[in-house]
Amino acid sequence: MIELLxxxxxxxxxxxxxxxxPEAQQAVCSRTGRNTTKEEAVKQTISYRILESHNTSGNMEKLKIRFDKLTSHDITFVGIIQTARASGLQKFPMPYVLTNCHNSLCAVGGTINEDDHMFGLSCAKKYGGIYVPPHQAVIHQYAREMLSGGGQMILGSDSHTRYGALGTMAVGEGGPELVKQLLNQTYDINRPEVxxxxxxxxxxxxxxxxxxxxxxxxxxxKNGYVKNKVMEFVGPGVASLSADFRIGIDVMTTETTCLSSVWETDREIEEFYEIHGRKEDYRELVPGDVTYYDGVVKVNLSxxxxxxxxxxxxxxxxxxxxxxxxxxxxLDETEKRAKVSLGDAKTIDGSPLELHLKDKVKNGKFVVDQGIIAGCAGGGFENICAAADILKGKSIGSDSFTLSVYPASMPVYMELVKNGCAAALMETGAVMKTAFCGPxxxxxxTPANNAFSIRHSTRNFPNREGSKLQNGQISSVALMDARSIAATAANRGILTPATEFDGEIGKYKYHxxxxxxxxxxxxxxxxADPDAEIQLGPNIKDWPEMGALxxxxxxQVVSEIHDPVTTTDELIPSGETSSYRSNPLGLAxxxxxxxxxxxxxxxxxxQKAEKARMGGEHPCQVLPVLKELMGVIKKQYPEANHSNTGFGSTIFAVKPGDGSAREQAASCQKVLGGWANIANEYATKRYRSNLINWGMLPFLIKEGELPFRNLDYLFLPDIRRAVEEKADTITACVVGKDELKTFELRLGELTDExxxxxxxxxxINYNRV
Structure with a gap:
């Protein structure tokens, strides 16, 4: 099925x-009749040519990218625009789409969400942007329908910013990277492998x-085969896939931890652009006659x-x-893995919180509680039509199993109404809902406690279904395709692959x-309309003041996490917290x-100590323990004192930052006084970039070397000079009762910026200077 070279x-x-x-170039020469060097062949990927056309550095090894368009949704665009405004934003220098597909319900926090929407509309007017109201489209579907273009590049503040199937190289990053684009700065990376x-x-x-x-x-x-690389989809199997099918694969490439993706394009994609009234945005993209790739994932679709x-x-x-x-x-293996994610979570009565999946086996069959087909991955036209064909004439039953379907945009919903698929689904007992990323x-x-939900959506991390561990509630999500979700629904919750459906899944023309x-x-x-007034709600707050290094x-190490991977959902939870994404201190x-x-x-x-220092007070007056700690430090570093030493927190995690691009995973630590993360590695480039853009040091420590523990104090002497002088290693010390224990940290590669x-x-401070 899958083979990795x-x-x-x-x-x-x-x-x-x-x-x-050793024989590769000779074999290439015998096929083509000419000698082609690896260096020449590297330049023949679709990816290289797109990156080259957007690079402003003149050096293809050190890229400085300017994107064509930007996208954000309503739990990211407020913070992005507020950051850019604090740095002197006058006008959006490129098309910038503000969609409202995450906080669409306005159900949590009263008017908080709608205030964010009105902020977005007023900023689109003032700075010259595009505003998509709630329930009209999820962010990525709107971008596919209205923004994508062959050979173009789009930067989005959502991790699933992926439009490669349409010939657009798209990247999902934290908000500060969009701020840089708004301020006419660049996205700086080493040329990625393809x-x-x-x-x-x-x-x-x-x-x-x-x-x-x-x-x-x-x-x-798990093997990191494509981490921070570009996935380029080619080969004879591409022609067997519809545009919707390709899009459905492409959007999930985010979960591989790749940087971006792009596909070869053909008549199928040209027709997609024609259907959407944008034929001029199509561009044929194919690899060169001889192309070199840094790795190969062979997929036998059959x-x-x-x-x-x-x-x-x-x-x-x-x-x-x-x-x-x-x-x-x-199921037993899954329950054991869940214990790693759940950690020490307790039920309300204090007993360990446990996931019970084996209880769902009835008469030898696995019975699930809920099905969801939704969002940028599942809510496409063909997925829902296929689900309707599988469920046509059947019933999901009147017991506890439920099925909800969220078309990815109102135009998709409209066509499902016109062709009868929406009616076919509703007749079964399924509920049709509007475009919304909530599930x-x-x-x-959100399912019931210990319920099991099958979803054609993007992620199934802990709490992605809305359960609250802190309240003793746990439920879980498994990812599946819409077709097998429909087959399971037709079987009233008994887990069923769609290959057991013996009817016909039709092909529907999309208009x-x-x-x-x-x-x-x-x-x-x-x-732009400079005279337009920005509408601010009471929950929309400015960023607090942040000092220089x-x-x-x-x-102080204030959290120590030894899970194999820590997701951004665990660093800052999603769900109801989204209502506070425009309020830095409230969200923190x-x-x-x-x-x-x-x-x-x-x-x-x-953080009390740093606030006191910034305010001209002596930190020891608000945190007496510092007097003893500074006394130990001064024995070896007599020049250290409260005026030249900053005070704050750090966390250790083995591999933090998998998942969402949300900058708040870093900014929330920063506004609480965080100065650094310490990790064996960072799960994604975008999380490390978020740390850096919020002024946090992205430290690395070798696996197995952990000279400190939670609540220990770490002293970093001359850290500012080390950053200025581009030191490869950083000296750090664990502050003991009588002495300092020295160890080394690394910062990894950093650009001058x-x-x-x-x-x-x-x-923010960098752009104010």
Whole structure:
């Protein structure tokens, strides 16, 4: 089904792969009749050519990218625009779309969410942007329909910013990277490696895009095969896939931890642009005659079978047939894995919180409680039409099982109404809802305690379904394709692969109705109105003052996390906390609340010292323990004192930052006085970038070396000079009762701009200088 080459490879004429090795170039020459160097072949990827056309540095090894367009939604655009305003924003320099698909319900926090929406509309008017009202479209569907373009690049503040199937290289990053673009700065990265995803064969009936995506994620996530690289989809199998099918695979590439993705394009994609009235945005993209890739993922589409990703990660994959054949064994493994994620969480009566999945086996069958088809991954036209065909004439039953369907945009919904698929679904007992991302991040359709939800959505991390560990509630999500969710619904909750459906899944012609957006979306056409007044609600707050990096730092370790991976959902929970995303201090109260409830109090305690220092007071007066600590430090570093030493917090996590691009995973630590993270590695580039842009030091320590423990104090002498002088290693000390125990940290590679941002204390300060 999936094969990973352990070397790079040449692709000849877009179809023949030749693994790299001593004989590779000779083999390429015999096929083509000419000698091609690896350096020349590297430049023939689709990815290289797109990056080259957007690079402003003149050096293809050190890229400085300017994007064509930007996208954000309503739990990110307020903070982004507020940051840019604090740095002197006058006008959006490129098309910038503000969608309202995350806090659409306005159900939590009263008017808080709608205030954010009105802020977005007023900013679109003032700065020349595009505003998409709630329930009209999820962010990525609108971008596919209205923004994408062959050979273009789009930067979005949502991690699933992926439009590669349409020939657009898109990147999901934290908000500060969008701020840089708004301020005419650049996205700075080393040239990424490019991995070929070579597709062959064609999917069998009942297999959908989520099945292919999960098979790939299961093969590449844990080994980091594509981490921070670009996935380039090519090969004869591409032609067997519709545009919707390709889009459904492409959006899930985020879960591999790749940087971006792009596909070869053909008549199928040209027709997509024609349907959406944008034929001029199509561009044929194919690799060169001889192209070199840094790795190869070979996918035999014909062998893919309906998949399921068990809690709590999209890489915990099995075929549904495999799960059904080994139910108790796999469910037991899943429960054991869940204990790692749940940690010390307790029920309300104080007993350990446990996930019970084996209880759902009835008469040898696995019975699930809920089905959801939604969002940028599941809410596409073809997915919902296929689900309607599988469920047509059936009933989901009148027991506890429920099925909700969220079309990804109002134009998709309209076409489902016109072709009868919406009616077919509603007749079964399924509920049709409007375009909303809530089920993907825990703000809609929260199941009952210990219920099991199957979803065609993007993630199944802990709490992504909305349960609250701190209240003793746990439920869980497995990822599946819409087709198998429909087959399960037709079987009234008994887990069923869609390959068991013996009816016909039809092909439906899609007609895009542009009048829906023309009648409702505000589009400034790039024209700013400086006289427009920004509408601010009471929950929209400015960023608090943040100081520059001092000469020395004294940090307390206030959380220690040893999970193999820590997600951004665990660093700052999603769901109901989203209502406070426009209020930095209000949101910070939820930091690590579902992973380490003691974190916020501990961070605030040490932050008192820094606030006192910044205010001209002596830190020891508000935190007496510092007097003893500074006494120990002065024995070895007599120049250290309260005026040249900053005080704050840090956390240790093995591999933090998997998942969402949300900058708040870092900014919430910063506003609580965080100066650093310490990790064995960072799960994604975007999380590390968020740390840097909020002035936090992204320290690395070797696996197995941990000379400190939670609540220890760490002294970093001359840290400012070390950053200025580009030191490879950083001296750090554990402050004991009578002595300092020295150890080493690393900062990893930093650009000159990133170092300056850290020195100034954050991106806002950097742009004010």
């Amino acid at each position: 352990q070397s790079g490879a040449y692709l000849v004429n877009g179809r023949e792969l030749i693994a790299d090795g 991995v070929c995803v070579y597709l062959e064969g064609a999917p069998v009936s009942g297999v959908g895009p989520q099945d292919v995506a999960l098979a790939i994620i299961g093969a590449v996530f 062998k893919v079978r309906p998949m399921i990703a068990m809690p709590f990660h999209p890489s915990n994959t099995y075929t549904i047939e495999e799960l059904n054949a080994n139910l108790l064994e796999i 993907c991040f825990g703000a809609g359709d 895009f109705d542009s009048k829906i957006y023309a009648n409702r979306v505000f589009d400034s056409k790039g024209k 001092p000469e020395n730092l004294l940090l 109260e939820f930091t690590l609340s579902r992973k380490d409830p003691e974190y916020v109090g501990r961070a605030k305690e040490i 990133e170092r300056q941002i850290i020195l100034e204390g954050c991106l």
